[in-house]
Amino acid sequence: MSTDPSKDPLVIFTPSGKRGRFARGTPILTAARQLGVDLDSVCGGRGICSKCQVTPSYGEFSKHGVTVADDALSEWNAVEERYQQKRGLKPGRRLGCQATVQGDVVIDVPPESQVHRQVVRKAASARAITMDPATRLYFVEVQEPDMHEPTGDLERLERALGEQWEIGEITADLSVLGKLQPTLRKGKWQVTVALYHDHTGGPARLIDIWPGLHEGGIYGLAIDLGSTTIAGHLCNLDTGEVLASSGLMNPQIRFGEDLMSRVSYAMMNPGGDAEMTRTVREALNALAQELADEASIDATLICEITLVCNPVMHHLALGIDPVELGQAPFALATSDSLSLPARELDMTAINPRARTYVLPCIAGHVGADAAAVALSEEPDKSEDLVLVCDVGTNAEILLGNKTRVLACSSPTGPAFEGAQISSGQRAAPGAIERIEIDPATKEPRFRVIGVELWSDEDGFDAAVAETGITGICGSGIIEAVAEMRMAGLLDPSGLIGSAAQTGTPRCVADGRTHSYVIHDGTAEGGPLISVTQGDIRAIQLAKSALYAGARLLMDEMGVDRVDRVVLAGAFGAHISPKHAMVLGMIPDVPLDRVTSAGNAAGTGARIALHNVAARAAIEKTVREITKVETAIEPKFQEHFVAANAIPHATDPFPELSAVVPLPAVSFNTGGGDAEGGRRRRRRG
């Protein structure tokens, strides 16, 4: 800043409001840096990265007490002209490293020029993620070697980073050290490096190096590794933009649908754990490659992964035998977060020096996925008492407010994800995701993923021709069961009535029980999509487990009511609060107090990918969360049995009955329910 502040021009930055007086000729980027204004720069002011773009404003600003003259900034210079011709600058923009201060001026820093820019988490969410990733790019000019002053190239790179970017010590492993010399020479001593520097301190790691200015960007993967599905987001580590999102089935399903059956597979088969580890790592590589292809980027530009998963998946992905997680006291090999080279997880598809951050686990049954949900939904910052249910094959449940947060997991099984359901499938084009049943005619109408029209609307048949009608996904089955209950096709115990009892030929005999036919495509060679008695039982087991887990946390907290409910999970974005409540999945609250968070675990992984402070924060939060173990808690069984009816039999549900009257029907199918009744609940 100038030594004669009274005479020097005043520079005011918006939106930060930071201001200061600077000598004429000071570049805007320098002024911004001195004031601590968040203005980006990768090339360090050399006029080649265009990250420093700003918008000067001219005229009278009574709010700031300044008048900005037309010549408040230096004239458009050759560097800006070259950039304008090569790439084009938006109207009114200047390069902050080129334009210099000549008079009082107001400078706006547009969002894309802010280093710590905010990224909208998703359209429906007001909250944003502040960009502060662990891996960043730096353009640097390195001194050439000198025989008279012998130093290594790495040491000179380190010195240049210190001088030009205030970066302290760096470390480089052998594989990048081998690239260093040719790259420095190819770039004529100008290179771009990707450095990893996380919240734990210590030296920055050299992840990669490119000659000259690297314009291909760097990317990160946020992965939610679930028992049934693996979801991944490919994100730009500079802008935070999600370039591609994809999900695939976890191929470990062939070793067992739920977690406990995978633990038993590891127990019964020597080498079974290693086999499952290999399988899931192959899937993670395939997912990384698929996302890179979809975004048309080179997969080796993926420099970082954040991984969230339940404890069993955590151990299997890390190559640790999960056997201890199958028996009390359910000890984890480690519950702390991990920061590892991705190659230790055999991630060969991405950058060979990429890092992986695994969020901390909460307890032996409450994993890093629950930690990620806590990071995303922040129950620990809530004023009111919030119940967060992340519904998957294993439900992760959090209950709390800013004074205390409790967590447990509950073995819901894969039914909510459309697995173990006779017409079930994952949420993909062609799957029925919404359904309504007319209480008078008992006729269904539905919508399938990929088609906007309802099945009874004109044009539906043509619109659905491409995807077909292939099955029911998780949110579809929840709506189907709840709608069947509301339409009087299902009694409170969960029995489907016969055609005679319900008055619709859509209820067909199916052995000793009945099924409700939603869509019969057999005449055209398509599937018969129906809800069977077995499906109802699977959903009852799943929803009872979810409800019992929530109830257990409420007991522990000493409350009978919660203020609001957040539904999360792969299908959480689509789940209808009304149907969830008719089913008795969640405790009774006013319908407008139930919201969907979508894939909150995936969002948590994305937050941790983009913001290192969030990693430190969740590690602290996890240490403070009270863990409740459902597997050894006798009251869990009690709550589970009581929750079996649709909706819950003993909890009054006054909020629900005020808006959704449920018919008082009762069916008897001559013992057809015995098979379902004998089914054993399994942790999954």
Ligand code: FES
């Ligand atoms: S800082 Fe790179 S162009 Fe200005």
